[in-house]
Amino acid sequence: MKRIEATNDFVVKFANVNGSGSASANELFAKAILRMGVPVSPRNIFPSNIQGLPTWYEVRVSERGWLGRRAGIDMMVAMNPQTWDQDVRELEPGGYLFYDSTKPMPESAFRSDVNTIGMPMTAICNATYSDPRQRQLFKNILYVGALAQLMGIDPAVIEKLFSEQYKGKEKLLASNVQALHLGIDFAREHLANHPVGLQVIKRDRVGNRIFIDGNSAAALGAVYGGATVCAWYPITPSSSVAEAFTSYCRKFRHDPDTGEARYAIVQAEDEIASIGMVTGAGWNGARAFTATSGPGVSLMTEFIGLAYFAEIPVTIINVQRGGPSTGMPTRTQQADLISCAYASHGDTKHVLLLPEDPKECFDHAAIALDLADRLQTPVFLMTDLDIGMNQRLCEPFEWNDDRRYDRGKVLSAADLDAGREFARYKDVDGDGIPWRTLPATHESKGAYFTRGTTRDPYARYSEAGPDYVYNVKRLLQKFDTARSMVPFPIVRKAPRKTRLGAIYFGSTSPSMDEALDLLITGGIPLDAMRLRAFPFADAVAEFIDAHEEVFVVEQNRDGQMRTLLMNELNVDPMKLVPILHYDGTPITARFISQAITKHVHAEIVEPKAEKKASKETVK
Amino acid sequence: MTYLAKPRLHHPTLEINKVGYTRRDYEGKISTLCAGCGHDSISAAIVQACWQMDIEPHRVAKLSGIGCSSKTPDYFLGASHGFNTVHGRMPSVLTGANLANRELLYLGVSGDGDSASIGLGQFAHSMRRGVRMVYIVENNGVYGLTKGQFSATADRGSKSKKGVVNADNPIDMVALALQLGATYVARGFSGDKAQLVPLIEGAIRHAGAAFIDVVSPCVAFNNHEGSTKSYDYVRQHNEAVSRIDFIDLAQPTEASPAPGESIDLPQPDGRVMRLRKLRADHDPTNRLAAMALVQELAHEGEVATGLIYVEPEATDLHRALNTVATPLNRLDEKSLCPGEAVLAKVNAGLR
Secondary structure (H helix, E strand, C coil), X not given: CCCCCEXXXXXXXXXXXXXXXXXXXXXXXXXXXXXXCCCEEEEEECCCCCCCCEEEEEEEEECCCCCCECCCEEEEEECCHHHHHHHHHHEEEEEEEEEECCCCCCHHHCCCCCEEEEECHHHHHHHHCCCHHHHHHHHHHHHHHHHHHHHCCCHHHHHHHHHHHCCCCHHHHHHHHHHHHHHHHHHHXXXXXXXXXXXXXXXXXXXXXXXXXXXXXXXXXXXHCCCCEEEECCCCCCHHHHHHHHXXXXXXXXXXXXXXXXXXXXXXXXXXXXXXHHHHHHHCCCCEEEEECHHHHHHHHHHHHHHHHHCCCEEEEEEECECCCCCECCCCCCXXXXXHHCCCCCCCCCEEECCCCHHHHHHHHHHHHHHHHHHCCEEEEEEXXXXXXXXXXXXXXXCCCCCCCCCCCECCHHHHHCCCCCCCCCCCCCCCCCCECCCCCCCCCCCCEECCCCECCCCCECCCHHHHHHHHHHHHHHHHHHCCCCCCCEEECCCCCCCEEEEEEHHHHHHHXXXXXXXXXXXXXXXXXXXXXXXXXXXXXXXHHCCCEEEEEECCCCCHHHHHHHHHHCCCHHHEEEEECCCCCCCEHHHHHHHHHHHHHHHHHCCCCCCCCCCCCCC | CCCCCCCCCCCCCCXXXXXXXXXXXXXXXCCCCCCCCHHHXXXXXXXXXXXXXXXXXXXXXXXXXXXXXXXXHHHECCCCEEEECCCCCHHHHHHHHHHHCCCXXXXXXXXXXXXXXXXXXXXXXXXXXXXXXXXXXXXXXXXXXXXXXECCCCCCCCECCCCCECCCCCCCXXXXXXXXXXXXXXXXXCCCHHHHHHHHHHHHHCCCEEEEEEECCCCCCCCCCCCCXXXXXXXXXXXXXXXXXXXXXXXXXXXXXXXXXXXXXXCCCCCEEEEEECCCCCCCCCHHHHHHHHHHHHHCCCEEEEEEEECCCCCCHHHHXXXXXXXXXXXXXXXXXXXXXXXXXXXXXXX
């Protein structure tokens, strides 16, 4: 029988019933390996439910540091009878099936081409514990112990993690350690004849990286970035942004003397009220944000148009999920690009930030708040469920204490008294961004009426054609100014010259890194550009221009980023080849490299008709 | 005539209030509403109340939705920032603005179209949440700006200008506000400024969300025979349940009314609201009684006006959130940013 043998390079998937306490045990498994200096990237696959339905935790261990999803499972810890058949089917031949052998199962339930390891976990727990909740919880710790023994995970590392988790709770600590050793001992005594070829060996490949989910990172970025008002409505997968913001604010934002809050968080009655509150707060000079997902953005579009046209700073964190409509609430996609870039009726364009991991979620949240104030416009932080709800290894957060918030162009009472002209919607600096005043600035100067209707540069209601054209053209000018202010794209050049390029963004990045390597091995080197924002910097058009074909890799059905590139940069559609993954699972390196390879090989067999070299594809 | 600019000079004999302003300083642009529109009287009452309370105009923020009534903030308090938002969503924008700066006075002006249909949810939740504001609904039973459709407050059986009879039951915003726990609930009539101005004054002083439903006849579309929101109808069916004055108890200027006829309600700023009962059975501090009274009167086809219910010790959203006294929009990096050292500790805890 084949046995998969791999050191520090494999995928273990845990299949559990959600609500059974498995999440923290599985996280322990992942963290223990991290503490041994080997990079891991775990992913939750959970149902749209609270308790009783299946949930999976897929841990990729990769000494090389590949953090994207791999596809293919080397070991399945099958703890959920409900999903047994599909879990067993998913295993690679030669892989390992670890299961609870308390109840006998028919031979037909097993596969002859995988290595089956049974441990009577329920029986052991029932013999050791009498409390039903303990029996359930410690079953999970039991298998962590057994796996540690089988795979070479250092128990001392796990015990250290326990001591940190249960600091001050001695009894819990003791009982968890006991359960751990129960599992270790059982495996040592009874499973020695079931050797597992998947081994963990201590390395030093993690460095000083941190392990955190994207939503918490974004929330912390909002704290550091000076957000004071957060209005939100619960929706999967963005609720934890507001929850993390709440808990960070409780820690960091209370006046040390009075205990009063230097922030206001309101759980509004719906997304419309949420964005309404953010708009009111932004209008009145507070840094305000909301966090939501696709369906919430749909509800918010009227207000987004108001904030755009009345020029009010507003920050929206969109943790994208499977769409359209209610879609796949617990699956990931990058399918809101068009609906956010052009949100609301009429001619609109909005700034999008595209973080790739929790570190960038932190950075971009703070940048978004600055940009919203500076540009006086809605700014979207576009993450997704994959980044938001999974713990990811990333570079540590950084902040410079000398950094000051960019509050943008706000006229003070002194400015008004000094005779500065106040014309709310007039371009005076050449960048399309006017000056605003906040309520209560000056006794008699600077008051004006904010509306969603058209106006002249002095905020007076006007239906005159020239006034309207001046206004909307200035908004385009402002958007153009944004191009040099938003995070710039990052290019990774191929080891040798190539006529092929690839563009990607967001959560695609870890798999893209790996795919580029696979493609080089396969003889297809690519220059790759990772977009980090919209509108597009000049470098994007230059990149496309410099290549004959550019693969646009994204996680939606309709190639939305490709559409934005064509629309904004006037690129010939034939030049941009869509590589699309949209089944709700995170994109893999295998998928990307196979799709690109297929296209390249097909081209070799049957090349596209000769095209005239097009030099004016880019404006 | 709106093409005439308002003259800027003030008559030298115009009275000046304690902050140095005449009543003219509280006005805005010339109204573009129909001649005789009830809303203009409400604007005048707001101007009167703000002037006599010595409020500094620039320390007021005026927010509105969309509709004829929502246009009115342009016609008063010209030195205040205003925000004409979107249909039915003024309460959320006002809430956010209030959170950003708790020191200002927030006036939310809306209509029955804006607040009783599309805005019903936001109206309800703003009452529940207790945002400190003056929420005025200028209620004429129709959509004026879009030319005369029934609104949700139009009475069943009332007739539109074109003779269509309304078959739907009306929403009574006062009854709803009481049900939702609002702490200052009043109804006024644009045709009775003597009653309305003190109601607005009380609302401004109130520490929580203050709601005033002001019946304000639409002369263009709902002032005819068959309307229950016309000047004639309201005058004939107005059941005023109270009158209020604001007094300094320390300086009694008139003989106190007989016991049982009035209630003295201390205000957060130290003054006292003296509420004179016009109906013996009206106790404005008893919510259940107020709810019953409103229903009874409505059943009789009467319009209950006056201060219907008040909780003098009401609290507001800022107190519930325990926010700092300094407005949030004035806090800087020192107060808001935890800093590098803290971040290093956070990082350490994530390894």
